[in-house]
Amino acid sequence: MSNYIFELSDKITRKSVSYNNRFGIKIAADLYLPKDFEESKEHAAIIIGSPYGGVKEQGAGIYAQNMAERGFVALTFDPSYNGYSGGEPRHLSSPDLFVEDFSAAVDYVGTRPFVDRNQIGAIGMCGSGGFAISAAQVDRRIKAVATVSMYDISRVAANGWMDSLTKEERNGMLDVIAEQRYVDFEAGQPTLAHRGAPIGFDENTDPIGREFGEFYSTPRGYHPNSITQFTVTSSMSFMNFPLLTHIKSISPRPILFIMGEQAHSRYFSEDAYELAAEPKELYVVPNTGHVDLYDKTDLIPFDKLEAFFMEYLK
Template structure:
């Protein structure tokens, strides 16, 4: 795993609280997670922004494959790393997770008690999204169509000895057929793009957030990536995080808001749900006037005492 380390400028000789920071699903540490890591380091934390296995500058073959199990383990590996630093108090380590890696953060915290607090921004449950569709909209017939497509694609890949790429959240067209593609986002914004697609495009495909190593900016996941997510219920043991605190942050206008609200209902105390007025999902990637860094600072400084 590759990561970038950020430290308070005037750290002196004391041991500091630390945060492991993850990027959105398909992003890299040079994008929003680096911004969070930099800003939280300015506020008194040693922070580590990492690329998940098989992506960005991290190692692993096949490239650009996502594994919910391995990505969950990546958090514990990042804890291993930051907790060995002499300037870090290993009893005061938390996780700051963004978007699609948030589900893995909560899953990791449910089995790794070294994680003393978890905050998420624009939380997404990738297992639920891939296996059930947006707001659980897949019918049972559609779910079977997706797994049939993934299963047959494995034959194609096995026969060729190489992998195909595809859409990790498989949509259906108006006639009920699967929609395929070889890029997460196109080169140009379609004229009929909806507001959610437009928000993602305006971050990942423009100078605002583009990075050549980002899957969302320039590539796609392996086509069979969703298969393992059908078998991995994220945060199934979320009550095990308690008595360690959880802070869930979502934009009031975010299409993903329901994920944070549902996790809040499922989690045990102590827990907080913070809804940011006027913010959509992507605003919480990089809009400094909308990301509630003051609340994040207060949360982690209280939790990591």
């Protein structure tokens, strides 16, 4: 059972596909096509990455379906070592791997005869926003990037929430991770970090944790492959490899940053917008939080996304 959190539209066709990334890991993906699709013509394609800890059957699939309804070829995938994609040990996380997954998706769609290689864009949700931008920094085949409720996972890992981590606290975290490596090595398997989306939350739960719990830990967004946990030692890589170092190099390809007006994460989009070169746009969705833009189709600005990619994927 794939347990999609949304109903399949009668306007599109969804195909389960797979392909290898450059590390040789088999990626499980879904290809969304309009029902009236003409395979004899070349079309624009959009790759959609899931929120950090999410899988293709959740919000990314909602985005893929809606963009396919608007005439685009849309592909969403499970990250390496997660979901139905390959890779052992499970639930590993890595900036290099997760950025590579976007380029591997470009490899796949760009070799479909019905896709125009010069018309490939990307949408990154939450943590995938940082991965999509990072991929576009070095993969010039990605002609336009949009982020939704962006998180920069490398910034959180290195600096803490709202950059509040002191040098002593950071060193303490690295000491804990170093000791965990010994434990994992001797056990022959890695230990998972605490669940990012709590189960059994209430009004006393941390508001950010509760917001994630209301999605991932309830029927609204639950999927058995989306446990919102990664290996403890995964954070070491993110602390050492910042994702957005070369964001200015994406120009003159455009970046669209979409964020909720009330999102706890809005500072990531605002700061990345300031760092990016033109053309760029920061689009604020009124009266909307971070997770609202995962699945609430009445709030997600699909018209804005359609207009953005119609303009820049030419």
